[in-house]
Amino acid sequence: MDAEAARAIGAGIAVLALFGVGLAMGNIFSTLISSVARNPAARDTVFPIGILGFALTEAVALFALLIAFLILFA
Amino acid sequence: MAAEGKTIDALSQFELTHIAAGFTNSNLFMVIAGIAITGLMVLGARPRARVPGRLQSLAEVSYQFVHGIVDDQVGKEGKRFFPFVFTLFMFVLFGNMLGMLPYAFTFTSHIAVTFTLALVVFILVTAVAIALHGRKFLGYFFPEGAPLWLAPIIVPVEVISYLSRVVSLSVRLFANMVAGHVMLKVFATFVVLLGSLGGVGILGAAAPLAANVALVGFEFLVAFIQAYVFAILTCIYLHDAVHLH
Numbered sequence: 537m538d539a540e541a542a543r544a545i546g547a548g549i550a551v552l553a554l555f556g557v558g559l560a561m562g563n564i565f566s567t568l569i570s571s572v573a574r575n576p577a578a579r580d581t582v583f584p585i586g587i588l589g590f591a592l593t594e595a596v597a598l599f600a601l602l603i604a605f606l607i608l609f610a
Numbered sequence: 611m612a613a614e615g616k617t618i619d620a621l622s623q624f625e626l627t628h629i630a631a632g633f634t635n636s637n638l639f640m641v642i643a644g645i646a647i648t649g650l651m652v653l654g655a656r657p658r659a660r661v662p663g664r665l666q667s668l669a670e671v672s673y674q675f676v677h678g679i680v681d682d683q684v685g686k687e688g689k690r691f692f693p694f695v696f697t698l699f700m701f702v703l704f705g706n707m708l709g710m711l712p713y714a715f716t717f718t719s720h721i722a723v724t725f726t727l728a729l730v731v732f733i734l735v736t737a738v739a740i741a742l743h744g745r746k747f748l749g750y751f752f753p754e755g756a757p758l759w760l761a762p763i764i765v766p767v768e769v770i771s772y773l774s775r776v777v778s779l780s781v782r783l784f785a786n787m788v789a790g791h792v793m794l795k796v797f798a799t800f801v802v803l804l805g806s807l808g809g810v811g812i813l814g815a816a817a818p819l820a821a822n823v824a825l826v827g828f829e830f831l832v833a834f835i836q837a838y839v840f841a842i843l844t845c846i847y848l849h850d851a852v853h854l855h
Contacts, residue, residue, distance in 0.1 A: 584842075587835060587838070588839060588842060590835075591782070591835050591836065591838075591839040592782075592839070594786070595778065595781070595782040595785070595786070598781075598782065598785035598786055598789050599781060599785065601785065601789050602781065602785045602788075605788075609621065
């Protein structure tokens, strides 16, 4: 196989991690929405935790992206 | 990635250029961030008005915001770490935000910078834990009450997870900044490439342009959230160091 093609395929496989990240993000925000809907008074305490969870999960996606960039350009 | 001989050059925006010997554009923007933060706090604290003006409220709000984070996460003992966390938060925040200005350089988009910041946090946290708890700090790697025969599994896992904090803390910030700016550049290049086709292409270029406008807004959000996450994780680590679990 051509090395360039193998690189592109490898980068594509590397970002498969986004599957899990997508599930996790949906989970975080659905839980955030349902907890705020159940108890609107808790919004101020729950929201920062949700954002923290979002950022921690997003980092996983970015780790995958980083690996993809390393495969493509390094 | 080539389109009609034109390529998407997304990574050149992260290249260092030397302004003077040993002084790069990255250094320049660090100095600008430092001056801006100092200016904000000094000028903001000067009026001491009971009803604060715009600058004073900005200084007060940022002070209270970080103070709230430290108070919530570390507790009473966190008071002495407040100046450190505040400096760290403002430096990262200004680095991210200055990078959003056109033609500006984002110094937080370099792993060397974020890794150094994370290393400072890591060394501080470890030093605090050892200073406060001495030998008991080693108990951090083996939770009390766990059966002894699990030690060969638990201890390496705990040590690795403790050491990987530096990597995750630095890579999170760096990767967020790089990914965001690459995305902006890629969409901006789409606009140019589509526009250069003429006719229908110019109409089609409206879509990536609109996407880019939304992305800029999103990147401002990310710039703030990442500074917030950096500060809050520092506080969580400090809490671990002060209380050991």
